[in-house]
Amino acid sequence: MSQALKIEGLKIEEEGLQKIHDYVESERCSHCGISVKFPGIKLDDDGVCHLCKDEGTRQEIEELRKNLNRQLDEVITKIGKRGDYDCIVAYSGGKDSSMTLLKLTRDYGLNCLAITIDNGFLSDSAIKNCHAFTQELGVDFTMFTPSFGFMRNMYRKSIENKVHSNASAKRASAVCNSCIGLINNHMIKTAISMEVDMIAGGYLGGQVPKDAAVMEMNANNLVRFRESALDHYKMHFGDEAQKFFGIPPHVLEKLGDRTLYVTNPMLGWEYDKEAIIKEISQYGWEKPSDTGQHSSNCRLNDVGIIFHLKESGFHPYETELTDLVRKGFMTREDAIGKLNDIPDLDQYSDVMQKL
Ligand SMILES: [Zn+2]
Numbered sequence: 570m571s572q573a574l575k576i577e578g579l580k581i582e583e584e585g586l587q588k589i590h591d592y593v594e595s596e597r598c599s600h601c602g603i604s605v606k607f608p609g610i611k612l613d614d615d616g617v618c619h620l621c622k623d624e625g626t627r628q629e630i631e632e633l634r635k636n637l638n639r640q641l642d643e644v645i646t647k648i649g650k651r652g653d654y655d656c657i658v659a660y661s662g663g664k665d666s667s668m669t670l671l672k673l674t675r676d677y678g679l680n681c682l683a684i685t686i687d688n689g690f691l692s693d694s695a696i697k698n699c700h701a702f703t704q705e706l707g708v709d710f711t712m713f714t715p716s717f718g719f720m721r722n723m724y725r726k727s728i729e730n731k732v733h734s735n736a737s738a739k740r741a742s743a744v745c746n747s748c749i750g751l752i753n754n755h756m757i758k759t760a761i762s763m764e765v766d767m768i769a770g771g772y773l774g775g776q777v778p779k780d781a782a783v784m785e786m787n788a789n790n791l792v793r794f795r796e797s798a799l800d801h802y803k804m805h806f807g808d809e810a811q812k813f814f815g816i817p818p819h820v821l822e823k824l825g826d827r828t829l830y831v832t833n834p835m836l837g838w839e840y841d842k843e844a845i846i847k848e849i850s851q852y853g854w855e856k857p858s859d860t861g862q863h864s865s866n867c868r869l870n871d872v873g874i875i876f877h878l879k880e881s882g883f884h885p886y887e888t889e890l891t892d893l894v895r896k897g898f899m900t901r902e903d904a905i906g907k908l909n910d911i912p913d914l915d916q917y918s919d920v921m922q923k924l
Contacts, residue, residue, distance in 0.1 A: 666771030
């Protein structure tokens with residue numbers, strides 16, 4: 570592993586490897602499996618973490634989920650149908666966003682436009698899935714490929730410098746957080762331009778803040794929100810970030826006094842990975858073999874995980890997977906199995922070369 574980690578200046582020194590080793594050996598919550606290496610985690614005498622103690626009863630969790638689902642239903646009754654589409658789906662070709670697209674189209678009857686951002690690291694099978702799945706569903710599909718020069722610089726800077734807040738680092742690796750920011754901005758810009766009121770992503774609990782099932786955005790809070798983010802990204806990624814993290818005034822003007830709903834419907838749905846794979850497989854989706862342990866679409870993901878681990882000392886999927894355990898959608902054993910299965914970078918020399 571250490572050999573492959575020294576390509577073109579992106580290195581993991583001995584200290585980083587030790588951190589990864591300590592993480593794998595670390596003590597974990599006896600209920601959800603979260604590592605004590607995760608910031609703020611303390612176990613009580615029974616080895617249970619405070620997140621488990623604060624989680625509430627199974628009934629309360631179920632009630633919360635149903636409430637999120639009701640919020641989604643309400644949004645769907647509120648959205649206007651002035652443009653060509655009811656909803657823009659941020660579509661990665663992975664299993665979760667495929668399921669989101671399937672349910673919104675088939676079960677909710679929404680006329681969706683699926684948009685994929687090709688970040689230069691999508692696996693061949695993910696791209697094949699994007700085409701096959703949207704065709705089978707009869708959904709319009711478009712792919713946006715930002716210049717690779719910008720993407721490469723963005724990813725390198727994200728790995729080398731501290732670009733994101735500690736709160737973001739608890740939810741995803743630095744490369745993922747940068748990508749998510751760019752994708753969100755592109756979806757918002759496109760939705761406003763095309764006069765679409767609703768955007769849907771395929772994020773799960775743990776990947777986004779708890780209140781992200783339905784976010785209402787109007788012109789005022791969009792300006793506030795995006796402008797502070799834009800300055801930050803320009804500082805790290807240069808002036809070109811304007812294009813990928815900004816919303817130009819003429820676009821924003823089109824929003825007028827309308828409300829844009831940014832949603833993550835999966836937060837309100839029951840989650841069963843195997844059932845999802847089975848269901849989307851009926852629509853031409855095939856399980857990729859060329860991506861890695863934690864992503865069904867992106868080859869950069871595992872590399873991001875390694876650099877996150879060596880920097881922070883905990884796994885970027887810690888929140889997401891242990892959240893699924895707490896909600897009863899995954900066993901503790903399965904979650905720990907995934908978290909301790911550290912990607913082997915020897916298998917990602919193509920990704921490292923491109924970076
Ligand atoms: Zn716990």
